[in-house]
Amino acid sequence: MTPDIPFNKPYFSGNETRYIEQAVRSGKISGDGMFTRRVHEFFEQQLGFPKVLLTTSCTDALEMAALLLDIRPGDEVIVPAFTFVSTANAFALRGATLVFADSTPDGPNLDPAHVASLVTSRTRVIVPVHYAGVACDLDPLLALAQRHGLSLVEDAAQAVGSRYKGRCLGTFGAVAAFSFHETKNISSGEGGLLVINDSAFVHRAEVIWEKGTNRTAYFRGEVNKYNWVDLGSSFLPSDIIAAVLWAQLELFERIQTRRMALWQGYHAGLSPLTAKGVELPAPPAYAAHNGHLFYLVCRTLTERTALIVFLRQRGIMAAFHYQALHRSPFAQAHQPGTPPTLQWAERYSNCLVRLPLYHELSPDEQQRVIEVVLGFYASLT
Numbered sequence: 001m002t003p004d005i006p007f008n009k010p011y012f013s014g015n016e017t018r019y020i021e022q023a024v025r026s027g028k029i030s031g032d033g034m035f036t037r038r039v040h041e042f043f044e045q046q047l048g049f050p051k052v053l054l055t056t057s058c059t060d061a062l063e064m065a066a067l068l069l070d071i072r073p074g075d076e077v078i079v080p081a082f083t084f085v086s087t088a089n090a091f092a093l094r095g096a097t098l099v100f101a102d103s104t105p106d107g108p109n110l111d112p113a114h115v116a117s118l119v120t121s122r123t124r125v126i127v128p129v130h131y132a133g134v135a136c137d138l139d140p141l142l143a144l145a146q147r148h149g150l151s152l153v154e155d156a157a158q159a160v161g162s163r164y165k166g167r168c169l170g171t172f173g174a175v176a177a178f179s180f181h182e183t184k185n186i187s188s189g190e191g192g193l194l195v196i197n198d199s200a201f202v203h204r205a206e207v208i209w210e211k212g213t214n215r216t217a218y219f220r221g222e223v224n225k226y227n228w229v230d231l232g233s234s235f236l237p238s239d240i241i242a243a244v245l246w247a248q249l250e251l252f253e254r255i256q257t258r259r260m261a262l263w264q265g266y267h268a269g270l271s272p273l274t275a276k277g278v279e280l281p282a283p284p285a286y287a288a289h290n291g292h293l294f295y296l297v298c299r300t301l302t303e304r305t306a307l308i309v310f311l312r313q314r315g316i317m318a319a320f321h322y323q324a325l326h327r328s329p330f331a332q333a334h335q336p337g338t339p340p341t342l343q344w345a346e347r348y349s350n351c352l353v354r355l356p357l358y359h360e361l362s363p364d365e366q367q368r369v370i371e372v373v374l375g376f377y378a379s380l381t
Contacts, residue, residue, distance in 0.1 A: 010182040012247075020243045065194065071094035109137070132289065134289045163288040164287060174198040178193040208235065210232060212230045279297035294354065319353070
């Protein structure tokens with residue numbers, strides 16, 4: 001049965017098909033066309049990223065990061081246990097040993113103190129994930145990285161437009177990765193972005209992006225022919241994808257404002273639940289988020305399961321989120337020993353539930369979701 005209120009619905013500005021047609025009429029729909037260049041200019045000029053490369057997905061941007069940092073077998077990479085598989089997979093593909101870190105009791109983001117306890121002589125990279133568009137506490141992570149000579153890779157898949165102490169997320173790590181999957185605030189169906197903050201990586205990033213060749217330099221007239229010069233893959237998307245993304249970026253502020261209004265509506269409407277021991281998001285003062293998603297942390301797994309069923313029976317689709325990676329079948333098959341106990345990551349895996357949040361969710365629909373959630377908890381007392 002199709003729900004009356006889905007969990008997600010992609011937003012379309014109305015210009016997507018017009019820009020796709022423009023790309024087709026231009027005669028160039030492969031990567032790095034006119035819409036790709038517009039997207040690059042937006043992120044570099046409007047958001048202040050030093051250098052960006054549009055990719056086919058955030059997953060690909062993370063895989064480029066692992067190549068750029070020359071990750072090899074035996075290197076240790078610290079990643080959150082509570083994250084999407086791509087965060088870990090990108091480094092596992094290069095042979096890295098994954099070291100899983102816990103979340104904080106105050107929210108699903110990485111716990112800097114736990115990360116510090118995991119650093120060894122083999123550690124190469126720390127990968128903070130800005131969950132729900134809320135910034136990790138980056139200062140202690142940056143200090144830790146500097147002290148031990150480590151690289152920081154920001155997984156900012158959900159965090160386009162979010163800030164840490166007034167500065168855009170994606171500008172703190174050596175590199176950063178964003179997602180434009182259809183569930184994200186700004187979407188092209190599939191798509192991602194690699195941000196290169198360390199100028200030493202710019203040339204090699206372009207080579208990796210273009211299948212290991214210096215093709216980009218060739219088209220700028222910097223070399224008279226292009227060759228295979230490094231490892232790489234086909235990471236750049238069709239300009240048709242970039243055309244869809246450009247139609248969204250033109251309305252960037254409007255989309256972000258709408259998401260924040262919906263987030264605030266949920267927070268205000270569901271605030272009575274805190275008296276019952278249900279946790280609502282509580283972004284810290286240093287984090288200006290983007291309203292990417294709204295979640296509750298139920299008291300038990302049984303309660304969360306019952307809430308999702310209760311909502312579905314009333315035509316509302318809600319969803320849990322990540323299953324903690326340190327307890328995944330893959331990790332247990334490839335990591336020696338007993339999985340660590342990561343209290344908070346496991347709690348969010350078992351108890352967190354996400355509510356519908358998308359641009360076209362109407363005030364009446366949101367109020368209906370709020371009333372059904374409140375009704376569920378009223379039925380328990």
